[in-house]
Amino acid sequence: MKNWIIKGAAVLSLLATQAAAGTTLKIATDSGPEGSPSGNAIAKWAELIEEGSDGEIDVRVFYQNQLGGQLEVFDLFVAGDVDLMLSWPSTSYDKRIGVLNAPYMVTSWEEALVAYQPGGWVNGTLNSVFADLGIRYYGAWPEGFAGVATRGSYALDIESASGLKVRTPPFFPIPQTLQAMGYQTASIDWSEVFTSIQTGVVDGDAGNVIYWDYEYFGEILDYYVRTKHIFVTGNLIANAQSMDNLSQEHQDLIRDSAITIMEEQFSAAKAEDEKNVAIAIEGGMEYFEPSEQDLQPMIEHVRAEVWPLMEADIGSEIVDQMRANAK
Numbered sequence: 001m002k003n004w005i006i007k008g009a010a011v012l013s014l015l016a017t018q019a020a021a022g023t024t025l026k027i028a029t030d031s032g033p034e035g036s037p038s039g040n041a042i043a044k045w046a047e048l049i050e051e052g053s054d055g056e057i058d059v060r061v062f063y064q065n066q067l068g069g070q071l072e073v074f075d076l077f078v079a080g081d082v083d084l085m086l087s088w089p090s091t092s093y094d095k096r097i098g099v100l101n102a103p104y105m106v107t108s109w110e111e112a113l114v115a116y117q118p119g120g121w122v123n124g125t126l127n128s129v130f131a132d133l134g135i136r137y138y139g140a141w142p143e144g145f146a147g148v149a150t151r152g153s154y155a156l157d158i159e160s161a162s163g164l165k166v167r168t169p170p171f172f173p174i175p176q177t178l179q180a181m182g183y184q185t186a187s188i189d190w191s192e193v194f195t196s197i198q199t200g201v202v203d204g205d206a207g208n209v210i211y212w213d214y215e216y217f218g219e220i221l222d223y224y225v226r227t228k229h230i231f232v233t234g235n236l237i238a239n240a241q242s243m244d245n246l247s248q249e250h251q252d253l254i255r256d257s258a259i260t261i262m263e264e265q266f267s268a269a270k271a272e273d274e275k276n277v278a279i280a281i282e283g284g285m286e287y288f289e290p291s292e293q294d295l296q297p298m299i300e301h302v303r304a305e306v307w308p309l310m311e312a313d314i315g316s317e318i319v320d321q322m323r324a325n326a327k
Contacts (some may be wrong), residue, residue, distance in 0.1 A: 151204055
């Protein structure tokens with residue numbers, strides 16, 4: 001109990017603001033310390049807001065774990081104690097957030113930008129989902145397209161994946177997606193993935209851009225296949241009540257600043273991902289990127305298997321949107 005009291009007092013101290021002229025907003029990320037790409041993104045968002053408001057808005061920045069764990073920070077955000085976030089939210093608040101993990105919604109960077117930017121169909125869908133939680137969705141903060149990294153052997157089609165067991169994040173429908181792709185799956189905590197691969201519990205990791213697999217498991221993994229089954233992205237979001245307390249001019253500034261961060265990240269993330277591919281290849285990892293034509297049978301099969309499963313959680317209206325906009 002004493003530890004919780006101390007922790008609660010520390011959080012309240014961090015969140016406390018002085019009653020002064022102007023407006024103070026709090027921005028946080030649940031994933032990324034100061035100096036990390038996501039940490040730099042919220043610092044830049046804060047800077048754009050402060051500069052654009054001519055100092056009328058002061059933005060306090062909180063990095064990963066400064067206000068608690070992922071769920072704790074999102075709780076603070078929904079309650080309005082944090083105003084802005086770069087977040088990878090859990091589906092515990094609303095299962096429809098699982099649309100972020102839907103397989104093969106988009107299959108190219110160009111298609112993703114069109115879909116996730118304001119006016120795009122994914123943007124509109126996520127806006128509707130988040131709005132019911134009192135959240136405004138401004139846009140994506142992408143890391144790139146996921147792949148499957150393995151040891152000993154690899155798969156380029158559904159048939160050859162049947163002998164491989166891979167670790168997946170435990171978020172619906174990611175395990176179901178990899179199973180539809182032919183793999184056996186196991187949900188393993190991130191801290192135990194290295195040992196699990198090393199000891200043969202699993203043959204590799206599925207669900208990440210190449211950076212994470214090479215950076216953390218490069219010495220024991222041999223192959224990376226860019227299956228593109230998920231477009232991995234954070235979300236630039238705002239507490240709706242916090243925004244309603246601001247002038248329309250300041251609301252527009254915060255939205256436009258978020259869009260600037262999004263557009264910059266689309267460009268930067270693609271280049272960064274390509275750089276990480278080159279680093280992994282140089283380090284000895286064999287890299288495969290199937291063509292759109294080669295991926296098409298898998299795309300069609302996975303959509304047919306997994307999208308109907310999603311209707312119970314995210315609703316037929318959203319899945320119908322996915323079907324209507326699928327390339």
